[in-house]
Amino acid sequence: xxxxxxxxxxxxxxxxxxxxxxxxxxxxxxxxxxxxxxxxxxxxxxxxxxxxxxxxxxxxxxxxxxxxxxxxxxxxxxxxxxxxxxxxxxxxxxxxxxxxxxxxxxxxxxxxxxxxxxxxxxxxxxxxxxxxxxxxxxxxxxxxxxxxxxxxxxxxxxxxxxxxxxxxxxxxxxxxxxxxxxxxxxxxxxxxxxxxxxxxxxxxxxxxxxxxxxxxxxxxxxxxxxxxxxxxxxxxxxxxxxxxxxxxxxxxxxxxxxxxxxxxxxxxxxxxxxxxxxxxxxxxxxxxxxxxxxxxxxxxxxxxxxxxxxxxxxxxxxxxxxxxxxxxxxxxxxxxxx
DNA sequence: AAACAGCCCTGAGTGC
DNA sequence: TGCACTCAGGGCTGTT
Numbered sequence: 001x002x003x004x005x006x007x008x009x010x011x012x013x014x015x016x017x018x019x020x021x022x023x024x025x026x027x028x029x030x031x032x033x034x035x036x037x038x039x040x041x042x043x044x045x046x047x048x049x050x051x052x053x054x055x056x057x058x059x060x061x062x063x064x065x066x067x068x069x070x071x072x073x074x075x076x077x078x079x080x081x082x083x084x085x086x087x088x089x090x091x092x093x094x095x096x097x098x099x100x101x102x103x104x105x106x107x108x109x110x111x112x113x114x115x116x117x118x119x120x121x122x123x124x125x126x127x128x129x130x131x132x133x134x135x136x137x138x139x140x141x142x143x144x145x146x147x148x149x150x151x152x153x154x155x156x157x158x159x160x161x162x163x164x165x166x167x168x169x170x171x172x173x174x175x176x177x178x179x180x181x182x183x184x185x186x187x188x189x190x191x192x193x194x195x196x197x198x199x200x201x202x203x204x205x206x207x208x209x210x211x212x213x214x215x216x217x218x219x220x221x222x223x224x225x226x227x228x229x230x231x232x233x234x235x236x237x238x239x240x241x242x243x244x245x246x247x248x249x250x251x252x253x254x255x256x257x258x259x260x261x262x263x264x265x266x267x268x269x270x271x272x273x274x275x276x277x278x279x280x281x282x283x284x285x286x287x288x289x290x291x292x293x294x295x296x297x298x299x300x301x302x303x304x305x306x307x308x309x310x311x312x313x314x315x316x317x318x319x320x321x322x323x324x325x326x327x328x329x330x331x332x333x334x335x336x337x338x
Numbered sequence: 339a340a341a342c343a344g345c346c347c348t349g350a351g352t353g354c
Numbered sequence: 355t356g357c358a359c360t361c362a363g364g365g366c367t368g369t370t
Contacts, residue, residue: 001363032347036365061364087347087363103349126347128364217341226365234363283350285362324343325363345367352360 002085004197004231004271006279006286006294007061008147010091013289015056015149017093017118018065021110023051024117030105033124036082036190037132047133048081053110054183059146060197060230061085066136066183077135080188083122089129093289094119106131125285136186143202144180145187197231198267209260212252219255220248221323223267232267235280235303238328240267242302247336248327254338273299302328 002010026045028034037044050070057064057080065081083091092101096109096119106122122131139145196203208229215222222228223237232240241248243266244259255263279286279294282304287293297304301311306319310330319328 003364035346084364086365088349125349126362128347215340221341224364323363326361341370343367343369346363346365348362350361352358354357354359 001087001233001235001280001282002089002286003061003233003236003280004199005236005274005296007058007063007085007231008275009279009288009294010085011056011058011063011147012150013093014063014091014120017112017115017289018053018056018110018120020114021053021112021118023048023053023067023108024111025049025107025109027107028105029100029107030124030127032127033105033122033130034132036084036130038134044131044133047079048108051079053081054181055148057146057148057184059187059191059200060194060226061233062146062188062191062194062230063091064134064146064188064191066186078183078186080134080136080183080186082132082134082188082190084129086124086126086128086130088125088285090121090123090287091289092121092123092287092291094121132190134188134190136183136188137192139185139187140192141202141204142185144184145191146200148184194226195228195230198229198264199231199271203229205264208264209257212255212260213257215252217252218249218322219246219252219263220327222252224323229267231271234325235300236267236270236274238303239270239301241334242328242330243270245333247334248322248329250336251338302330304328 026048028041031041034041034044047069051067054066063083067079067081096117101121101123103123103125104121105124108120110118110120112118211228212222220237220241223232244263274280274296277295277299278288280296281293282297302317305317306328308317310317310333313332315330315332317328318331319326
């Protein structure tokens with residue numbers, strides 16, 4: 001269930017290892033993990049082998065690595081390696097000497113000028129995740145396509161309260177006042193339709209509120225729509241709605257502007273807190289690039305808490321099926337209104 | 339255009 | 355011990 005905080009932890013962990021690294025070898029152990037790649041596995045291998053990775057970038061739950069191929073012809077379009085973790089995907093940093101992980105699907109061997117050899121292992125139990133090569137295009141609003149550089153985690157340690165201070169957000173690839181490189185202003189074609197996430201400095205709040213007001217469907221459905229607001233999955237939708245005292249099926253259009261603004265504040269707070277705790281792990285489904293679990297599962301108020309007392313009022317949390325997913329909520333705090 | 343059902347996918351967990 | 359069954363849900367496609 002990697003959502004924004006989990007994907008950001010992975011991205012931040014990969015960034016120093018991949019930036020400036022050259023891909024020396026690519027192995028596809030499971031072709032279905034290339035479902036989003038437009039072309040055969042051989043094409044993926046050929047174009048990526050010898051390439052130099054420029055950065056690790058994230059928007060919502062999508063991760064990508066802009067790269068320069070080994071051979072570049074004039075007029076070639078810029079490319080990126082796109083990764084989505086789906087439900088159970090992991091990207092792990094391994095030594096080449098280590099035996100393969102059991103559910104390894106794709107393996108990239110990298111040579112880094114400073115860090116030496118490193119192996120990037122794409123592990124995915126359910127094969128809902130994928131990797132692909134894709135052309136990039138300029139962002140529609142001209143702003144940076146997503147988070148790169150040190151990003152949200154900055155130089156802090158997990159648990160550092162400074163993590164929840166947006167003023168500490170890293171200035172990005174160009175540095176303070178610097179002009180971002182071309183790759184930072186470009187987004188892979190298959191990610192271009194994804195909305196900016198709520199931690200993105202270029203997130204358009206006014207657009208979010210107006211689109212929310214135009215929808216008659218339930219608020220949870222809206223929060224899970226990655227074309228409206230990205231990065232939120234089932235866990236953080238339930239947590240944000242609990243924090244906002246909103247019922248999952250409350251029509252989006254029924255929210256006042258003030259209530260919608262409060263919801264956005266809670267969404268950001270939940271995401272930042274989870275980020276500071278290294279993400280949400282239940283078992284081995286989500287781990288960082290070193291295989292370590294996050295701690296946010298200890299901070300959950302609603303998700304997976306059915307049968308336990310609501311931390312706010314003591315009423316037992318309920319779980320119902322909604323949109324083919326579990327929805328967890330407090331029947332007293334989160335009443336359907338209007 | 340928006341809403342929504344259906345599909346993909348398999349290891350872990352459970353009950354017998 | 356082993357078998358059948360259930361569960362988890364993000365993103366995309368197609369239909370209404």
